[in-house]
Amino acid sequence: MTGIEGIVPILLTPFNDNMSIDYGSLRREIDVTLETGVHGVGIAIGSEIFKLTPQERREMLRAVVDQVEGRVPVIMNTSAPGTAPAVQLAVEAAEAGADRLMIWPPDFFALGPNAVIDHLSHIAEATQLPIVLQDVVQAPISPTLALRIAEAVPQVDTIKVETNPTVAQVDAMVQAIGGKLTVLGGAGGGTLVEEYRRGARGTMPFASQASQFMQVWNALKAGDEDQAAHIVETEILPVSRFGFQSGDMFYHVHKALLCQARIFRNAHVRPPTASLDPISSDELSRLLARSNPAKRTQKEIA
Structure with a gap:
């Protein structure tokens, strides 16, 4: 079994004024994202999945699968x-x-490696779908544990590294697993170039910057690390730096980017969410102005 590689953006979920899912905007987001040449799409924390009802999760996934039409793999966070609800979510996703x-x-209690492997084994047996293991702050996965999981649960073929420091963690993971898992970066993708040098084979950023990440990926594959780093430093990091300043500001920032691109009709974030204070709102407006290609072109012409 081969793990997934490349740029696999996480879709943001658009909402109507009544906070129902805006499926028209979602379908536009999918189409525009796929046009960039990405290698897959995902529904996960970046999609506010934890704010969706079980029915909404199923309906959103069906809508995404229907719109993608098999062009790239669709990944669902379950x-x-x-273990019982995780199995149910996995079966429903399949x-x-x-x-x-x-x-x-499982992140409610620290239960040790055997319990983690047992948990994943039950999910694997229930669906037979390949699994991307997620190393996150609330449930970190050491390289040693990742290797044990890879050996015990063959359907786990990829690991997304998001615990800090991500570059060092990617390096340690690649060294430990010896090719038994494909390693992806995460946490917004701002260190993709450094992770790639250490053996990562892709990342899972927000779909709002799919085009920029594909430019970085293509530059890396062509051996032009300087160009890849330039795109990250000038187009990706300014957005990431602002979005991760506090709370869940990143949802507001990335949805604003999609509104600016006329993909989303509005930038609603489902509650609970931290509203932007006046200073942050002004800073977001300035960021959007700087990142607007049309305005940059007009300034260059002038």
Whole structure:
């Protein structure tokens, strides 16, 4: 079994004024994202998945699968602190058409490696879908544990590294697993170039910057690391730096980018969410102005 590689953006979920899912905007987001040449799409924390009802999760996944039409793999996060609900979510995702699952270990209690492996084994047996293991702050996965999981649960073929420091963690993971898992970066993708040098084979950023990340990926594959780094430093990091300043500001920032591109009709973030204060709102407006290609072109002409 071969793990997934490349740029696999996480879709943001657009909402109507009544906070129902805006499927028209979602379909536009999918089409525009796929046009960039990405290698897959995902529904996960970046999609506010934890704010969706079980029915909404199923309906959104079906809508994504329907719109993608098999052009790239669709990955669904089915993490849950209990094995029974995690299995149920995984089975429902498989029935709705997901190509892969993404799962982090149970995070309610620290239960040790045997419990994690048992949890993942039950999910694997229930669906037979390949699994992207997620190394996150609330449930970190050491390289030693990743290797044990890879050997015990063959359907786990990829690991997404998001614990800090991500570059060092990617390096340690690649060294430890010896090719038994494909290693992807995460945490917004701002260190993709450094992770790639250490053996990462892709990342899972927000879909709002799919085009920029594909430019970085193509530059890396062509051996032009300087160009890849330039794109990260000038187009990706300014957005990431602002979005990760506090709370869940990143949702507001990336949805604003999609509104500016006329993909989303509005930038609503489902509650609970931290509203932007006046200073942050002004800073977001300035960021959007700087990142607007049309305005940059007009300034260059002037």
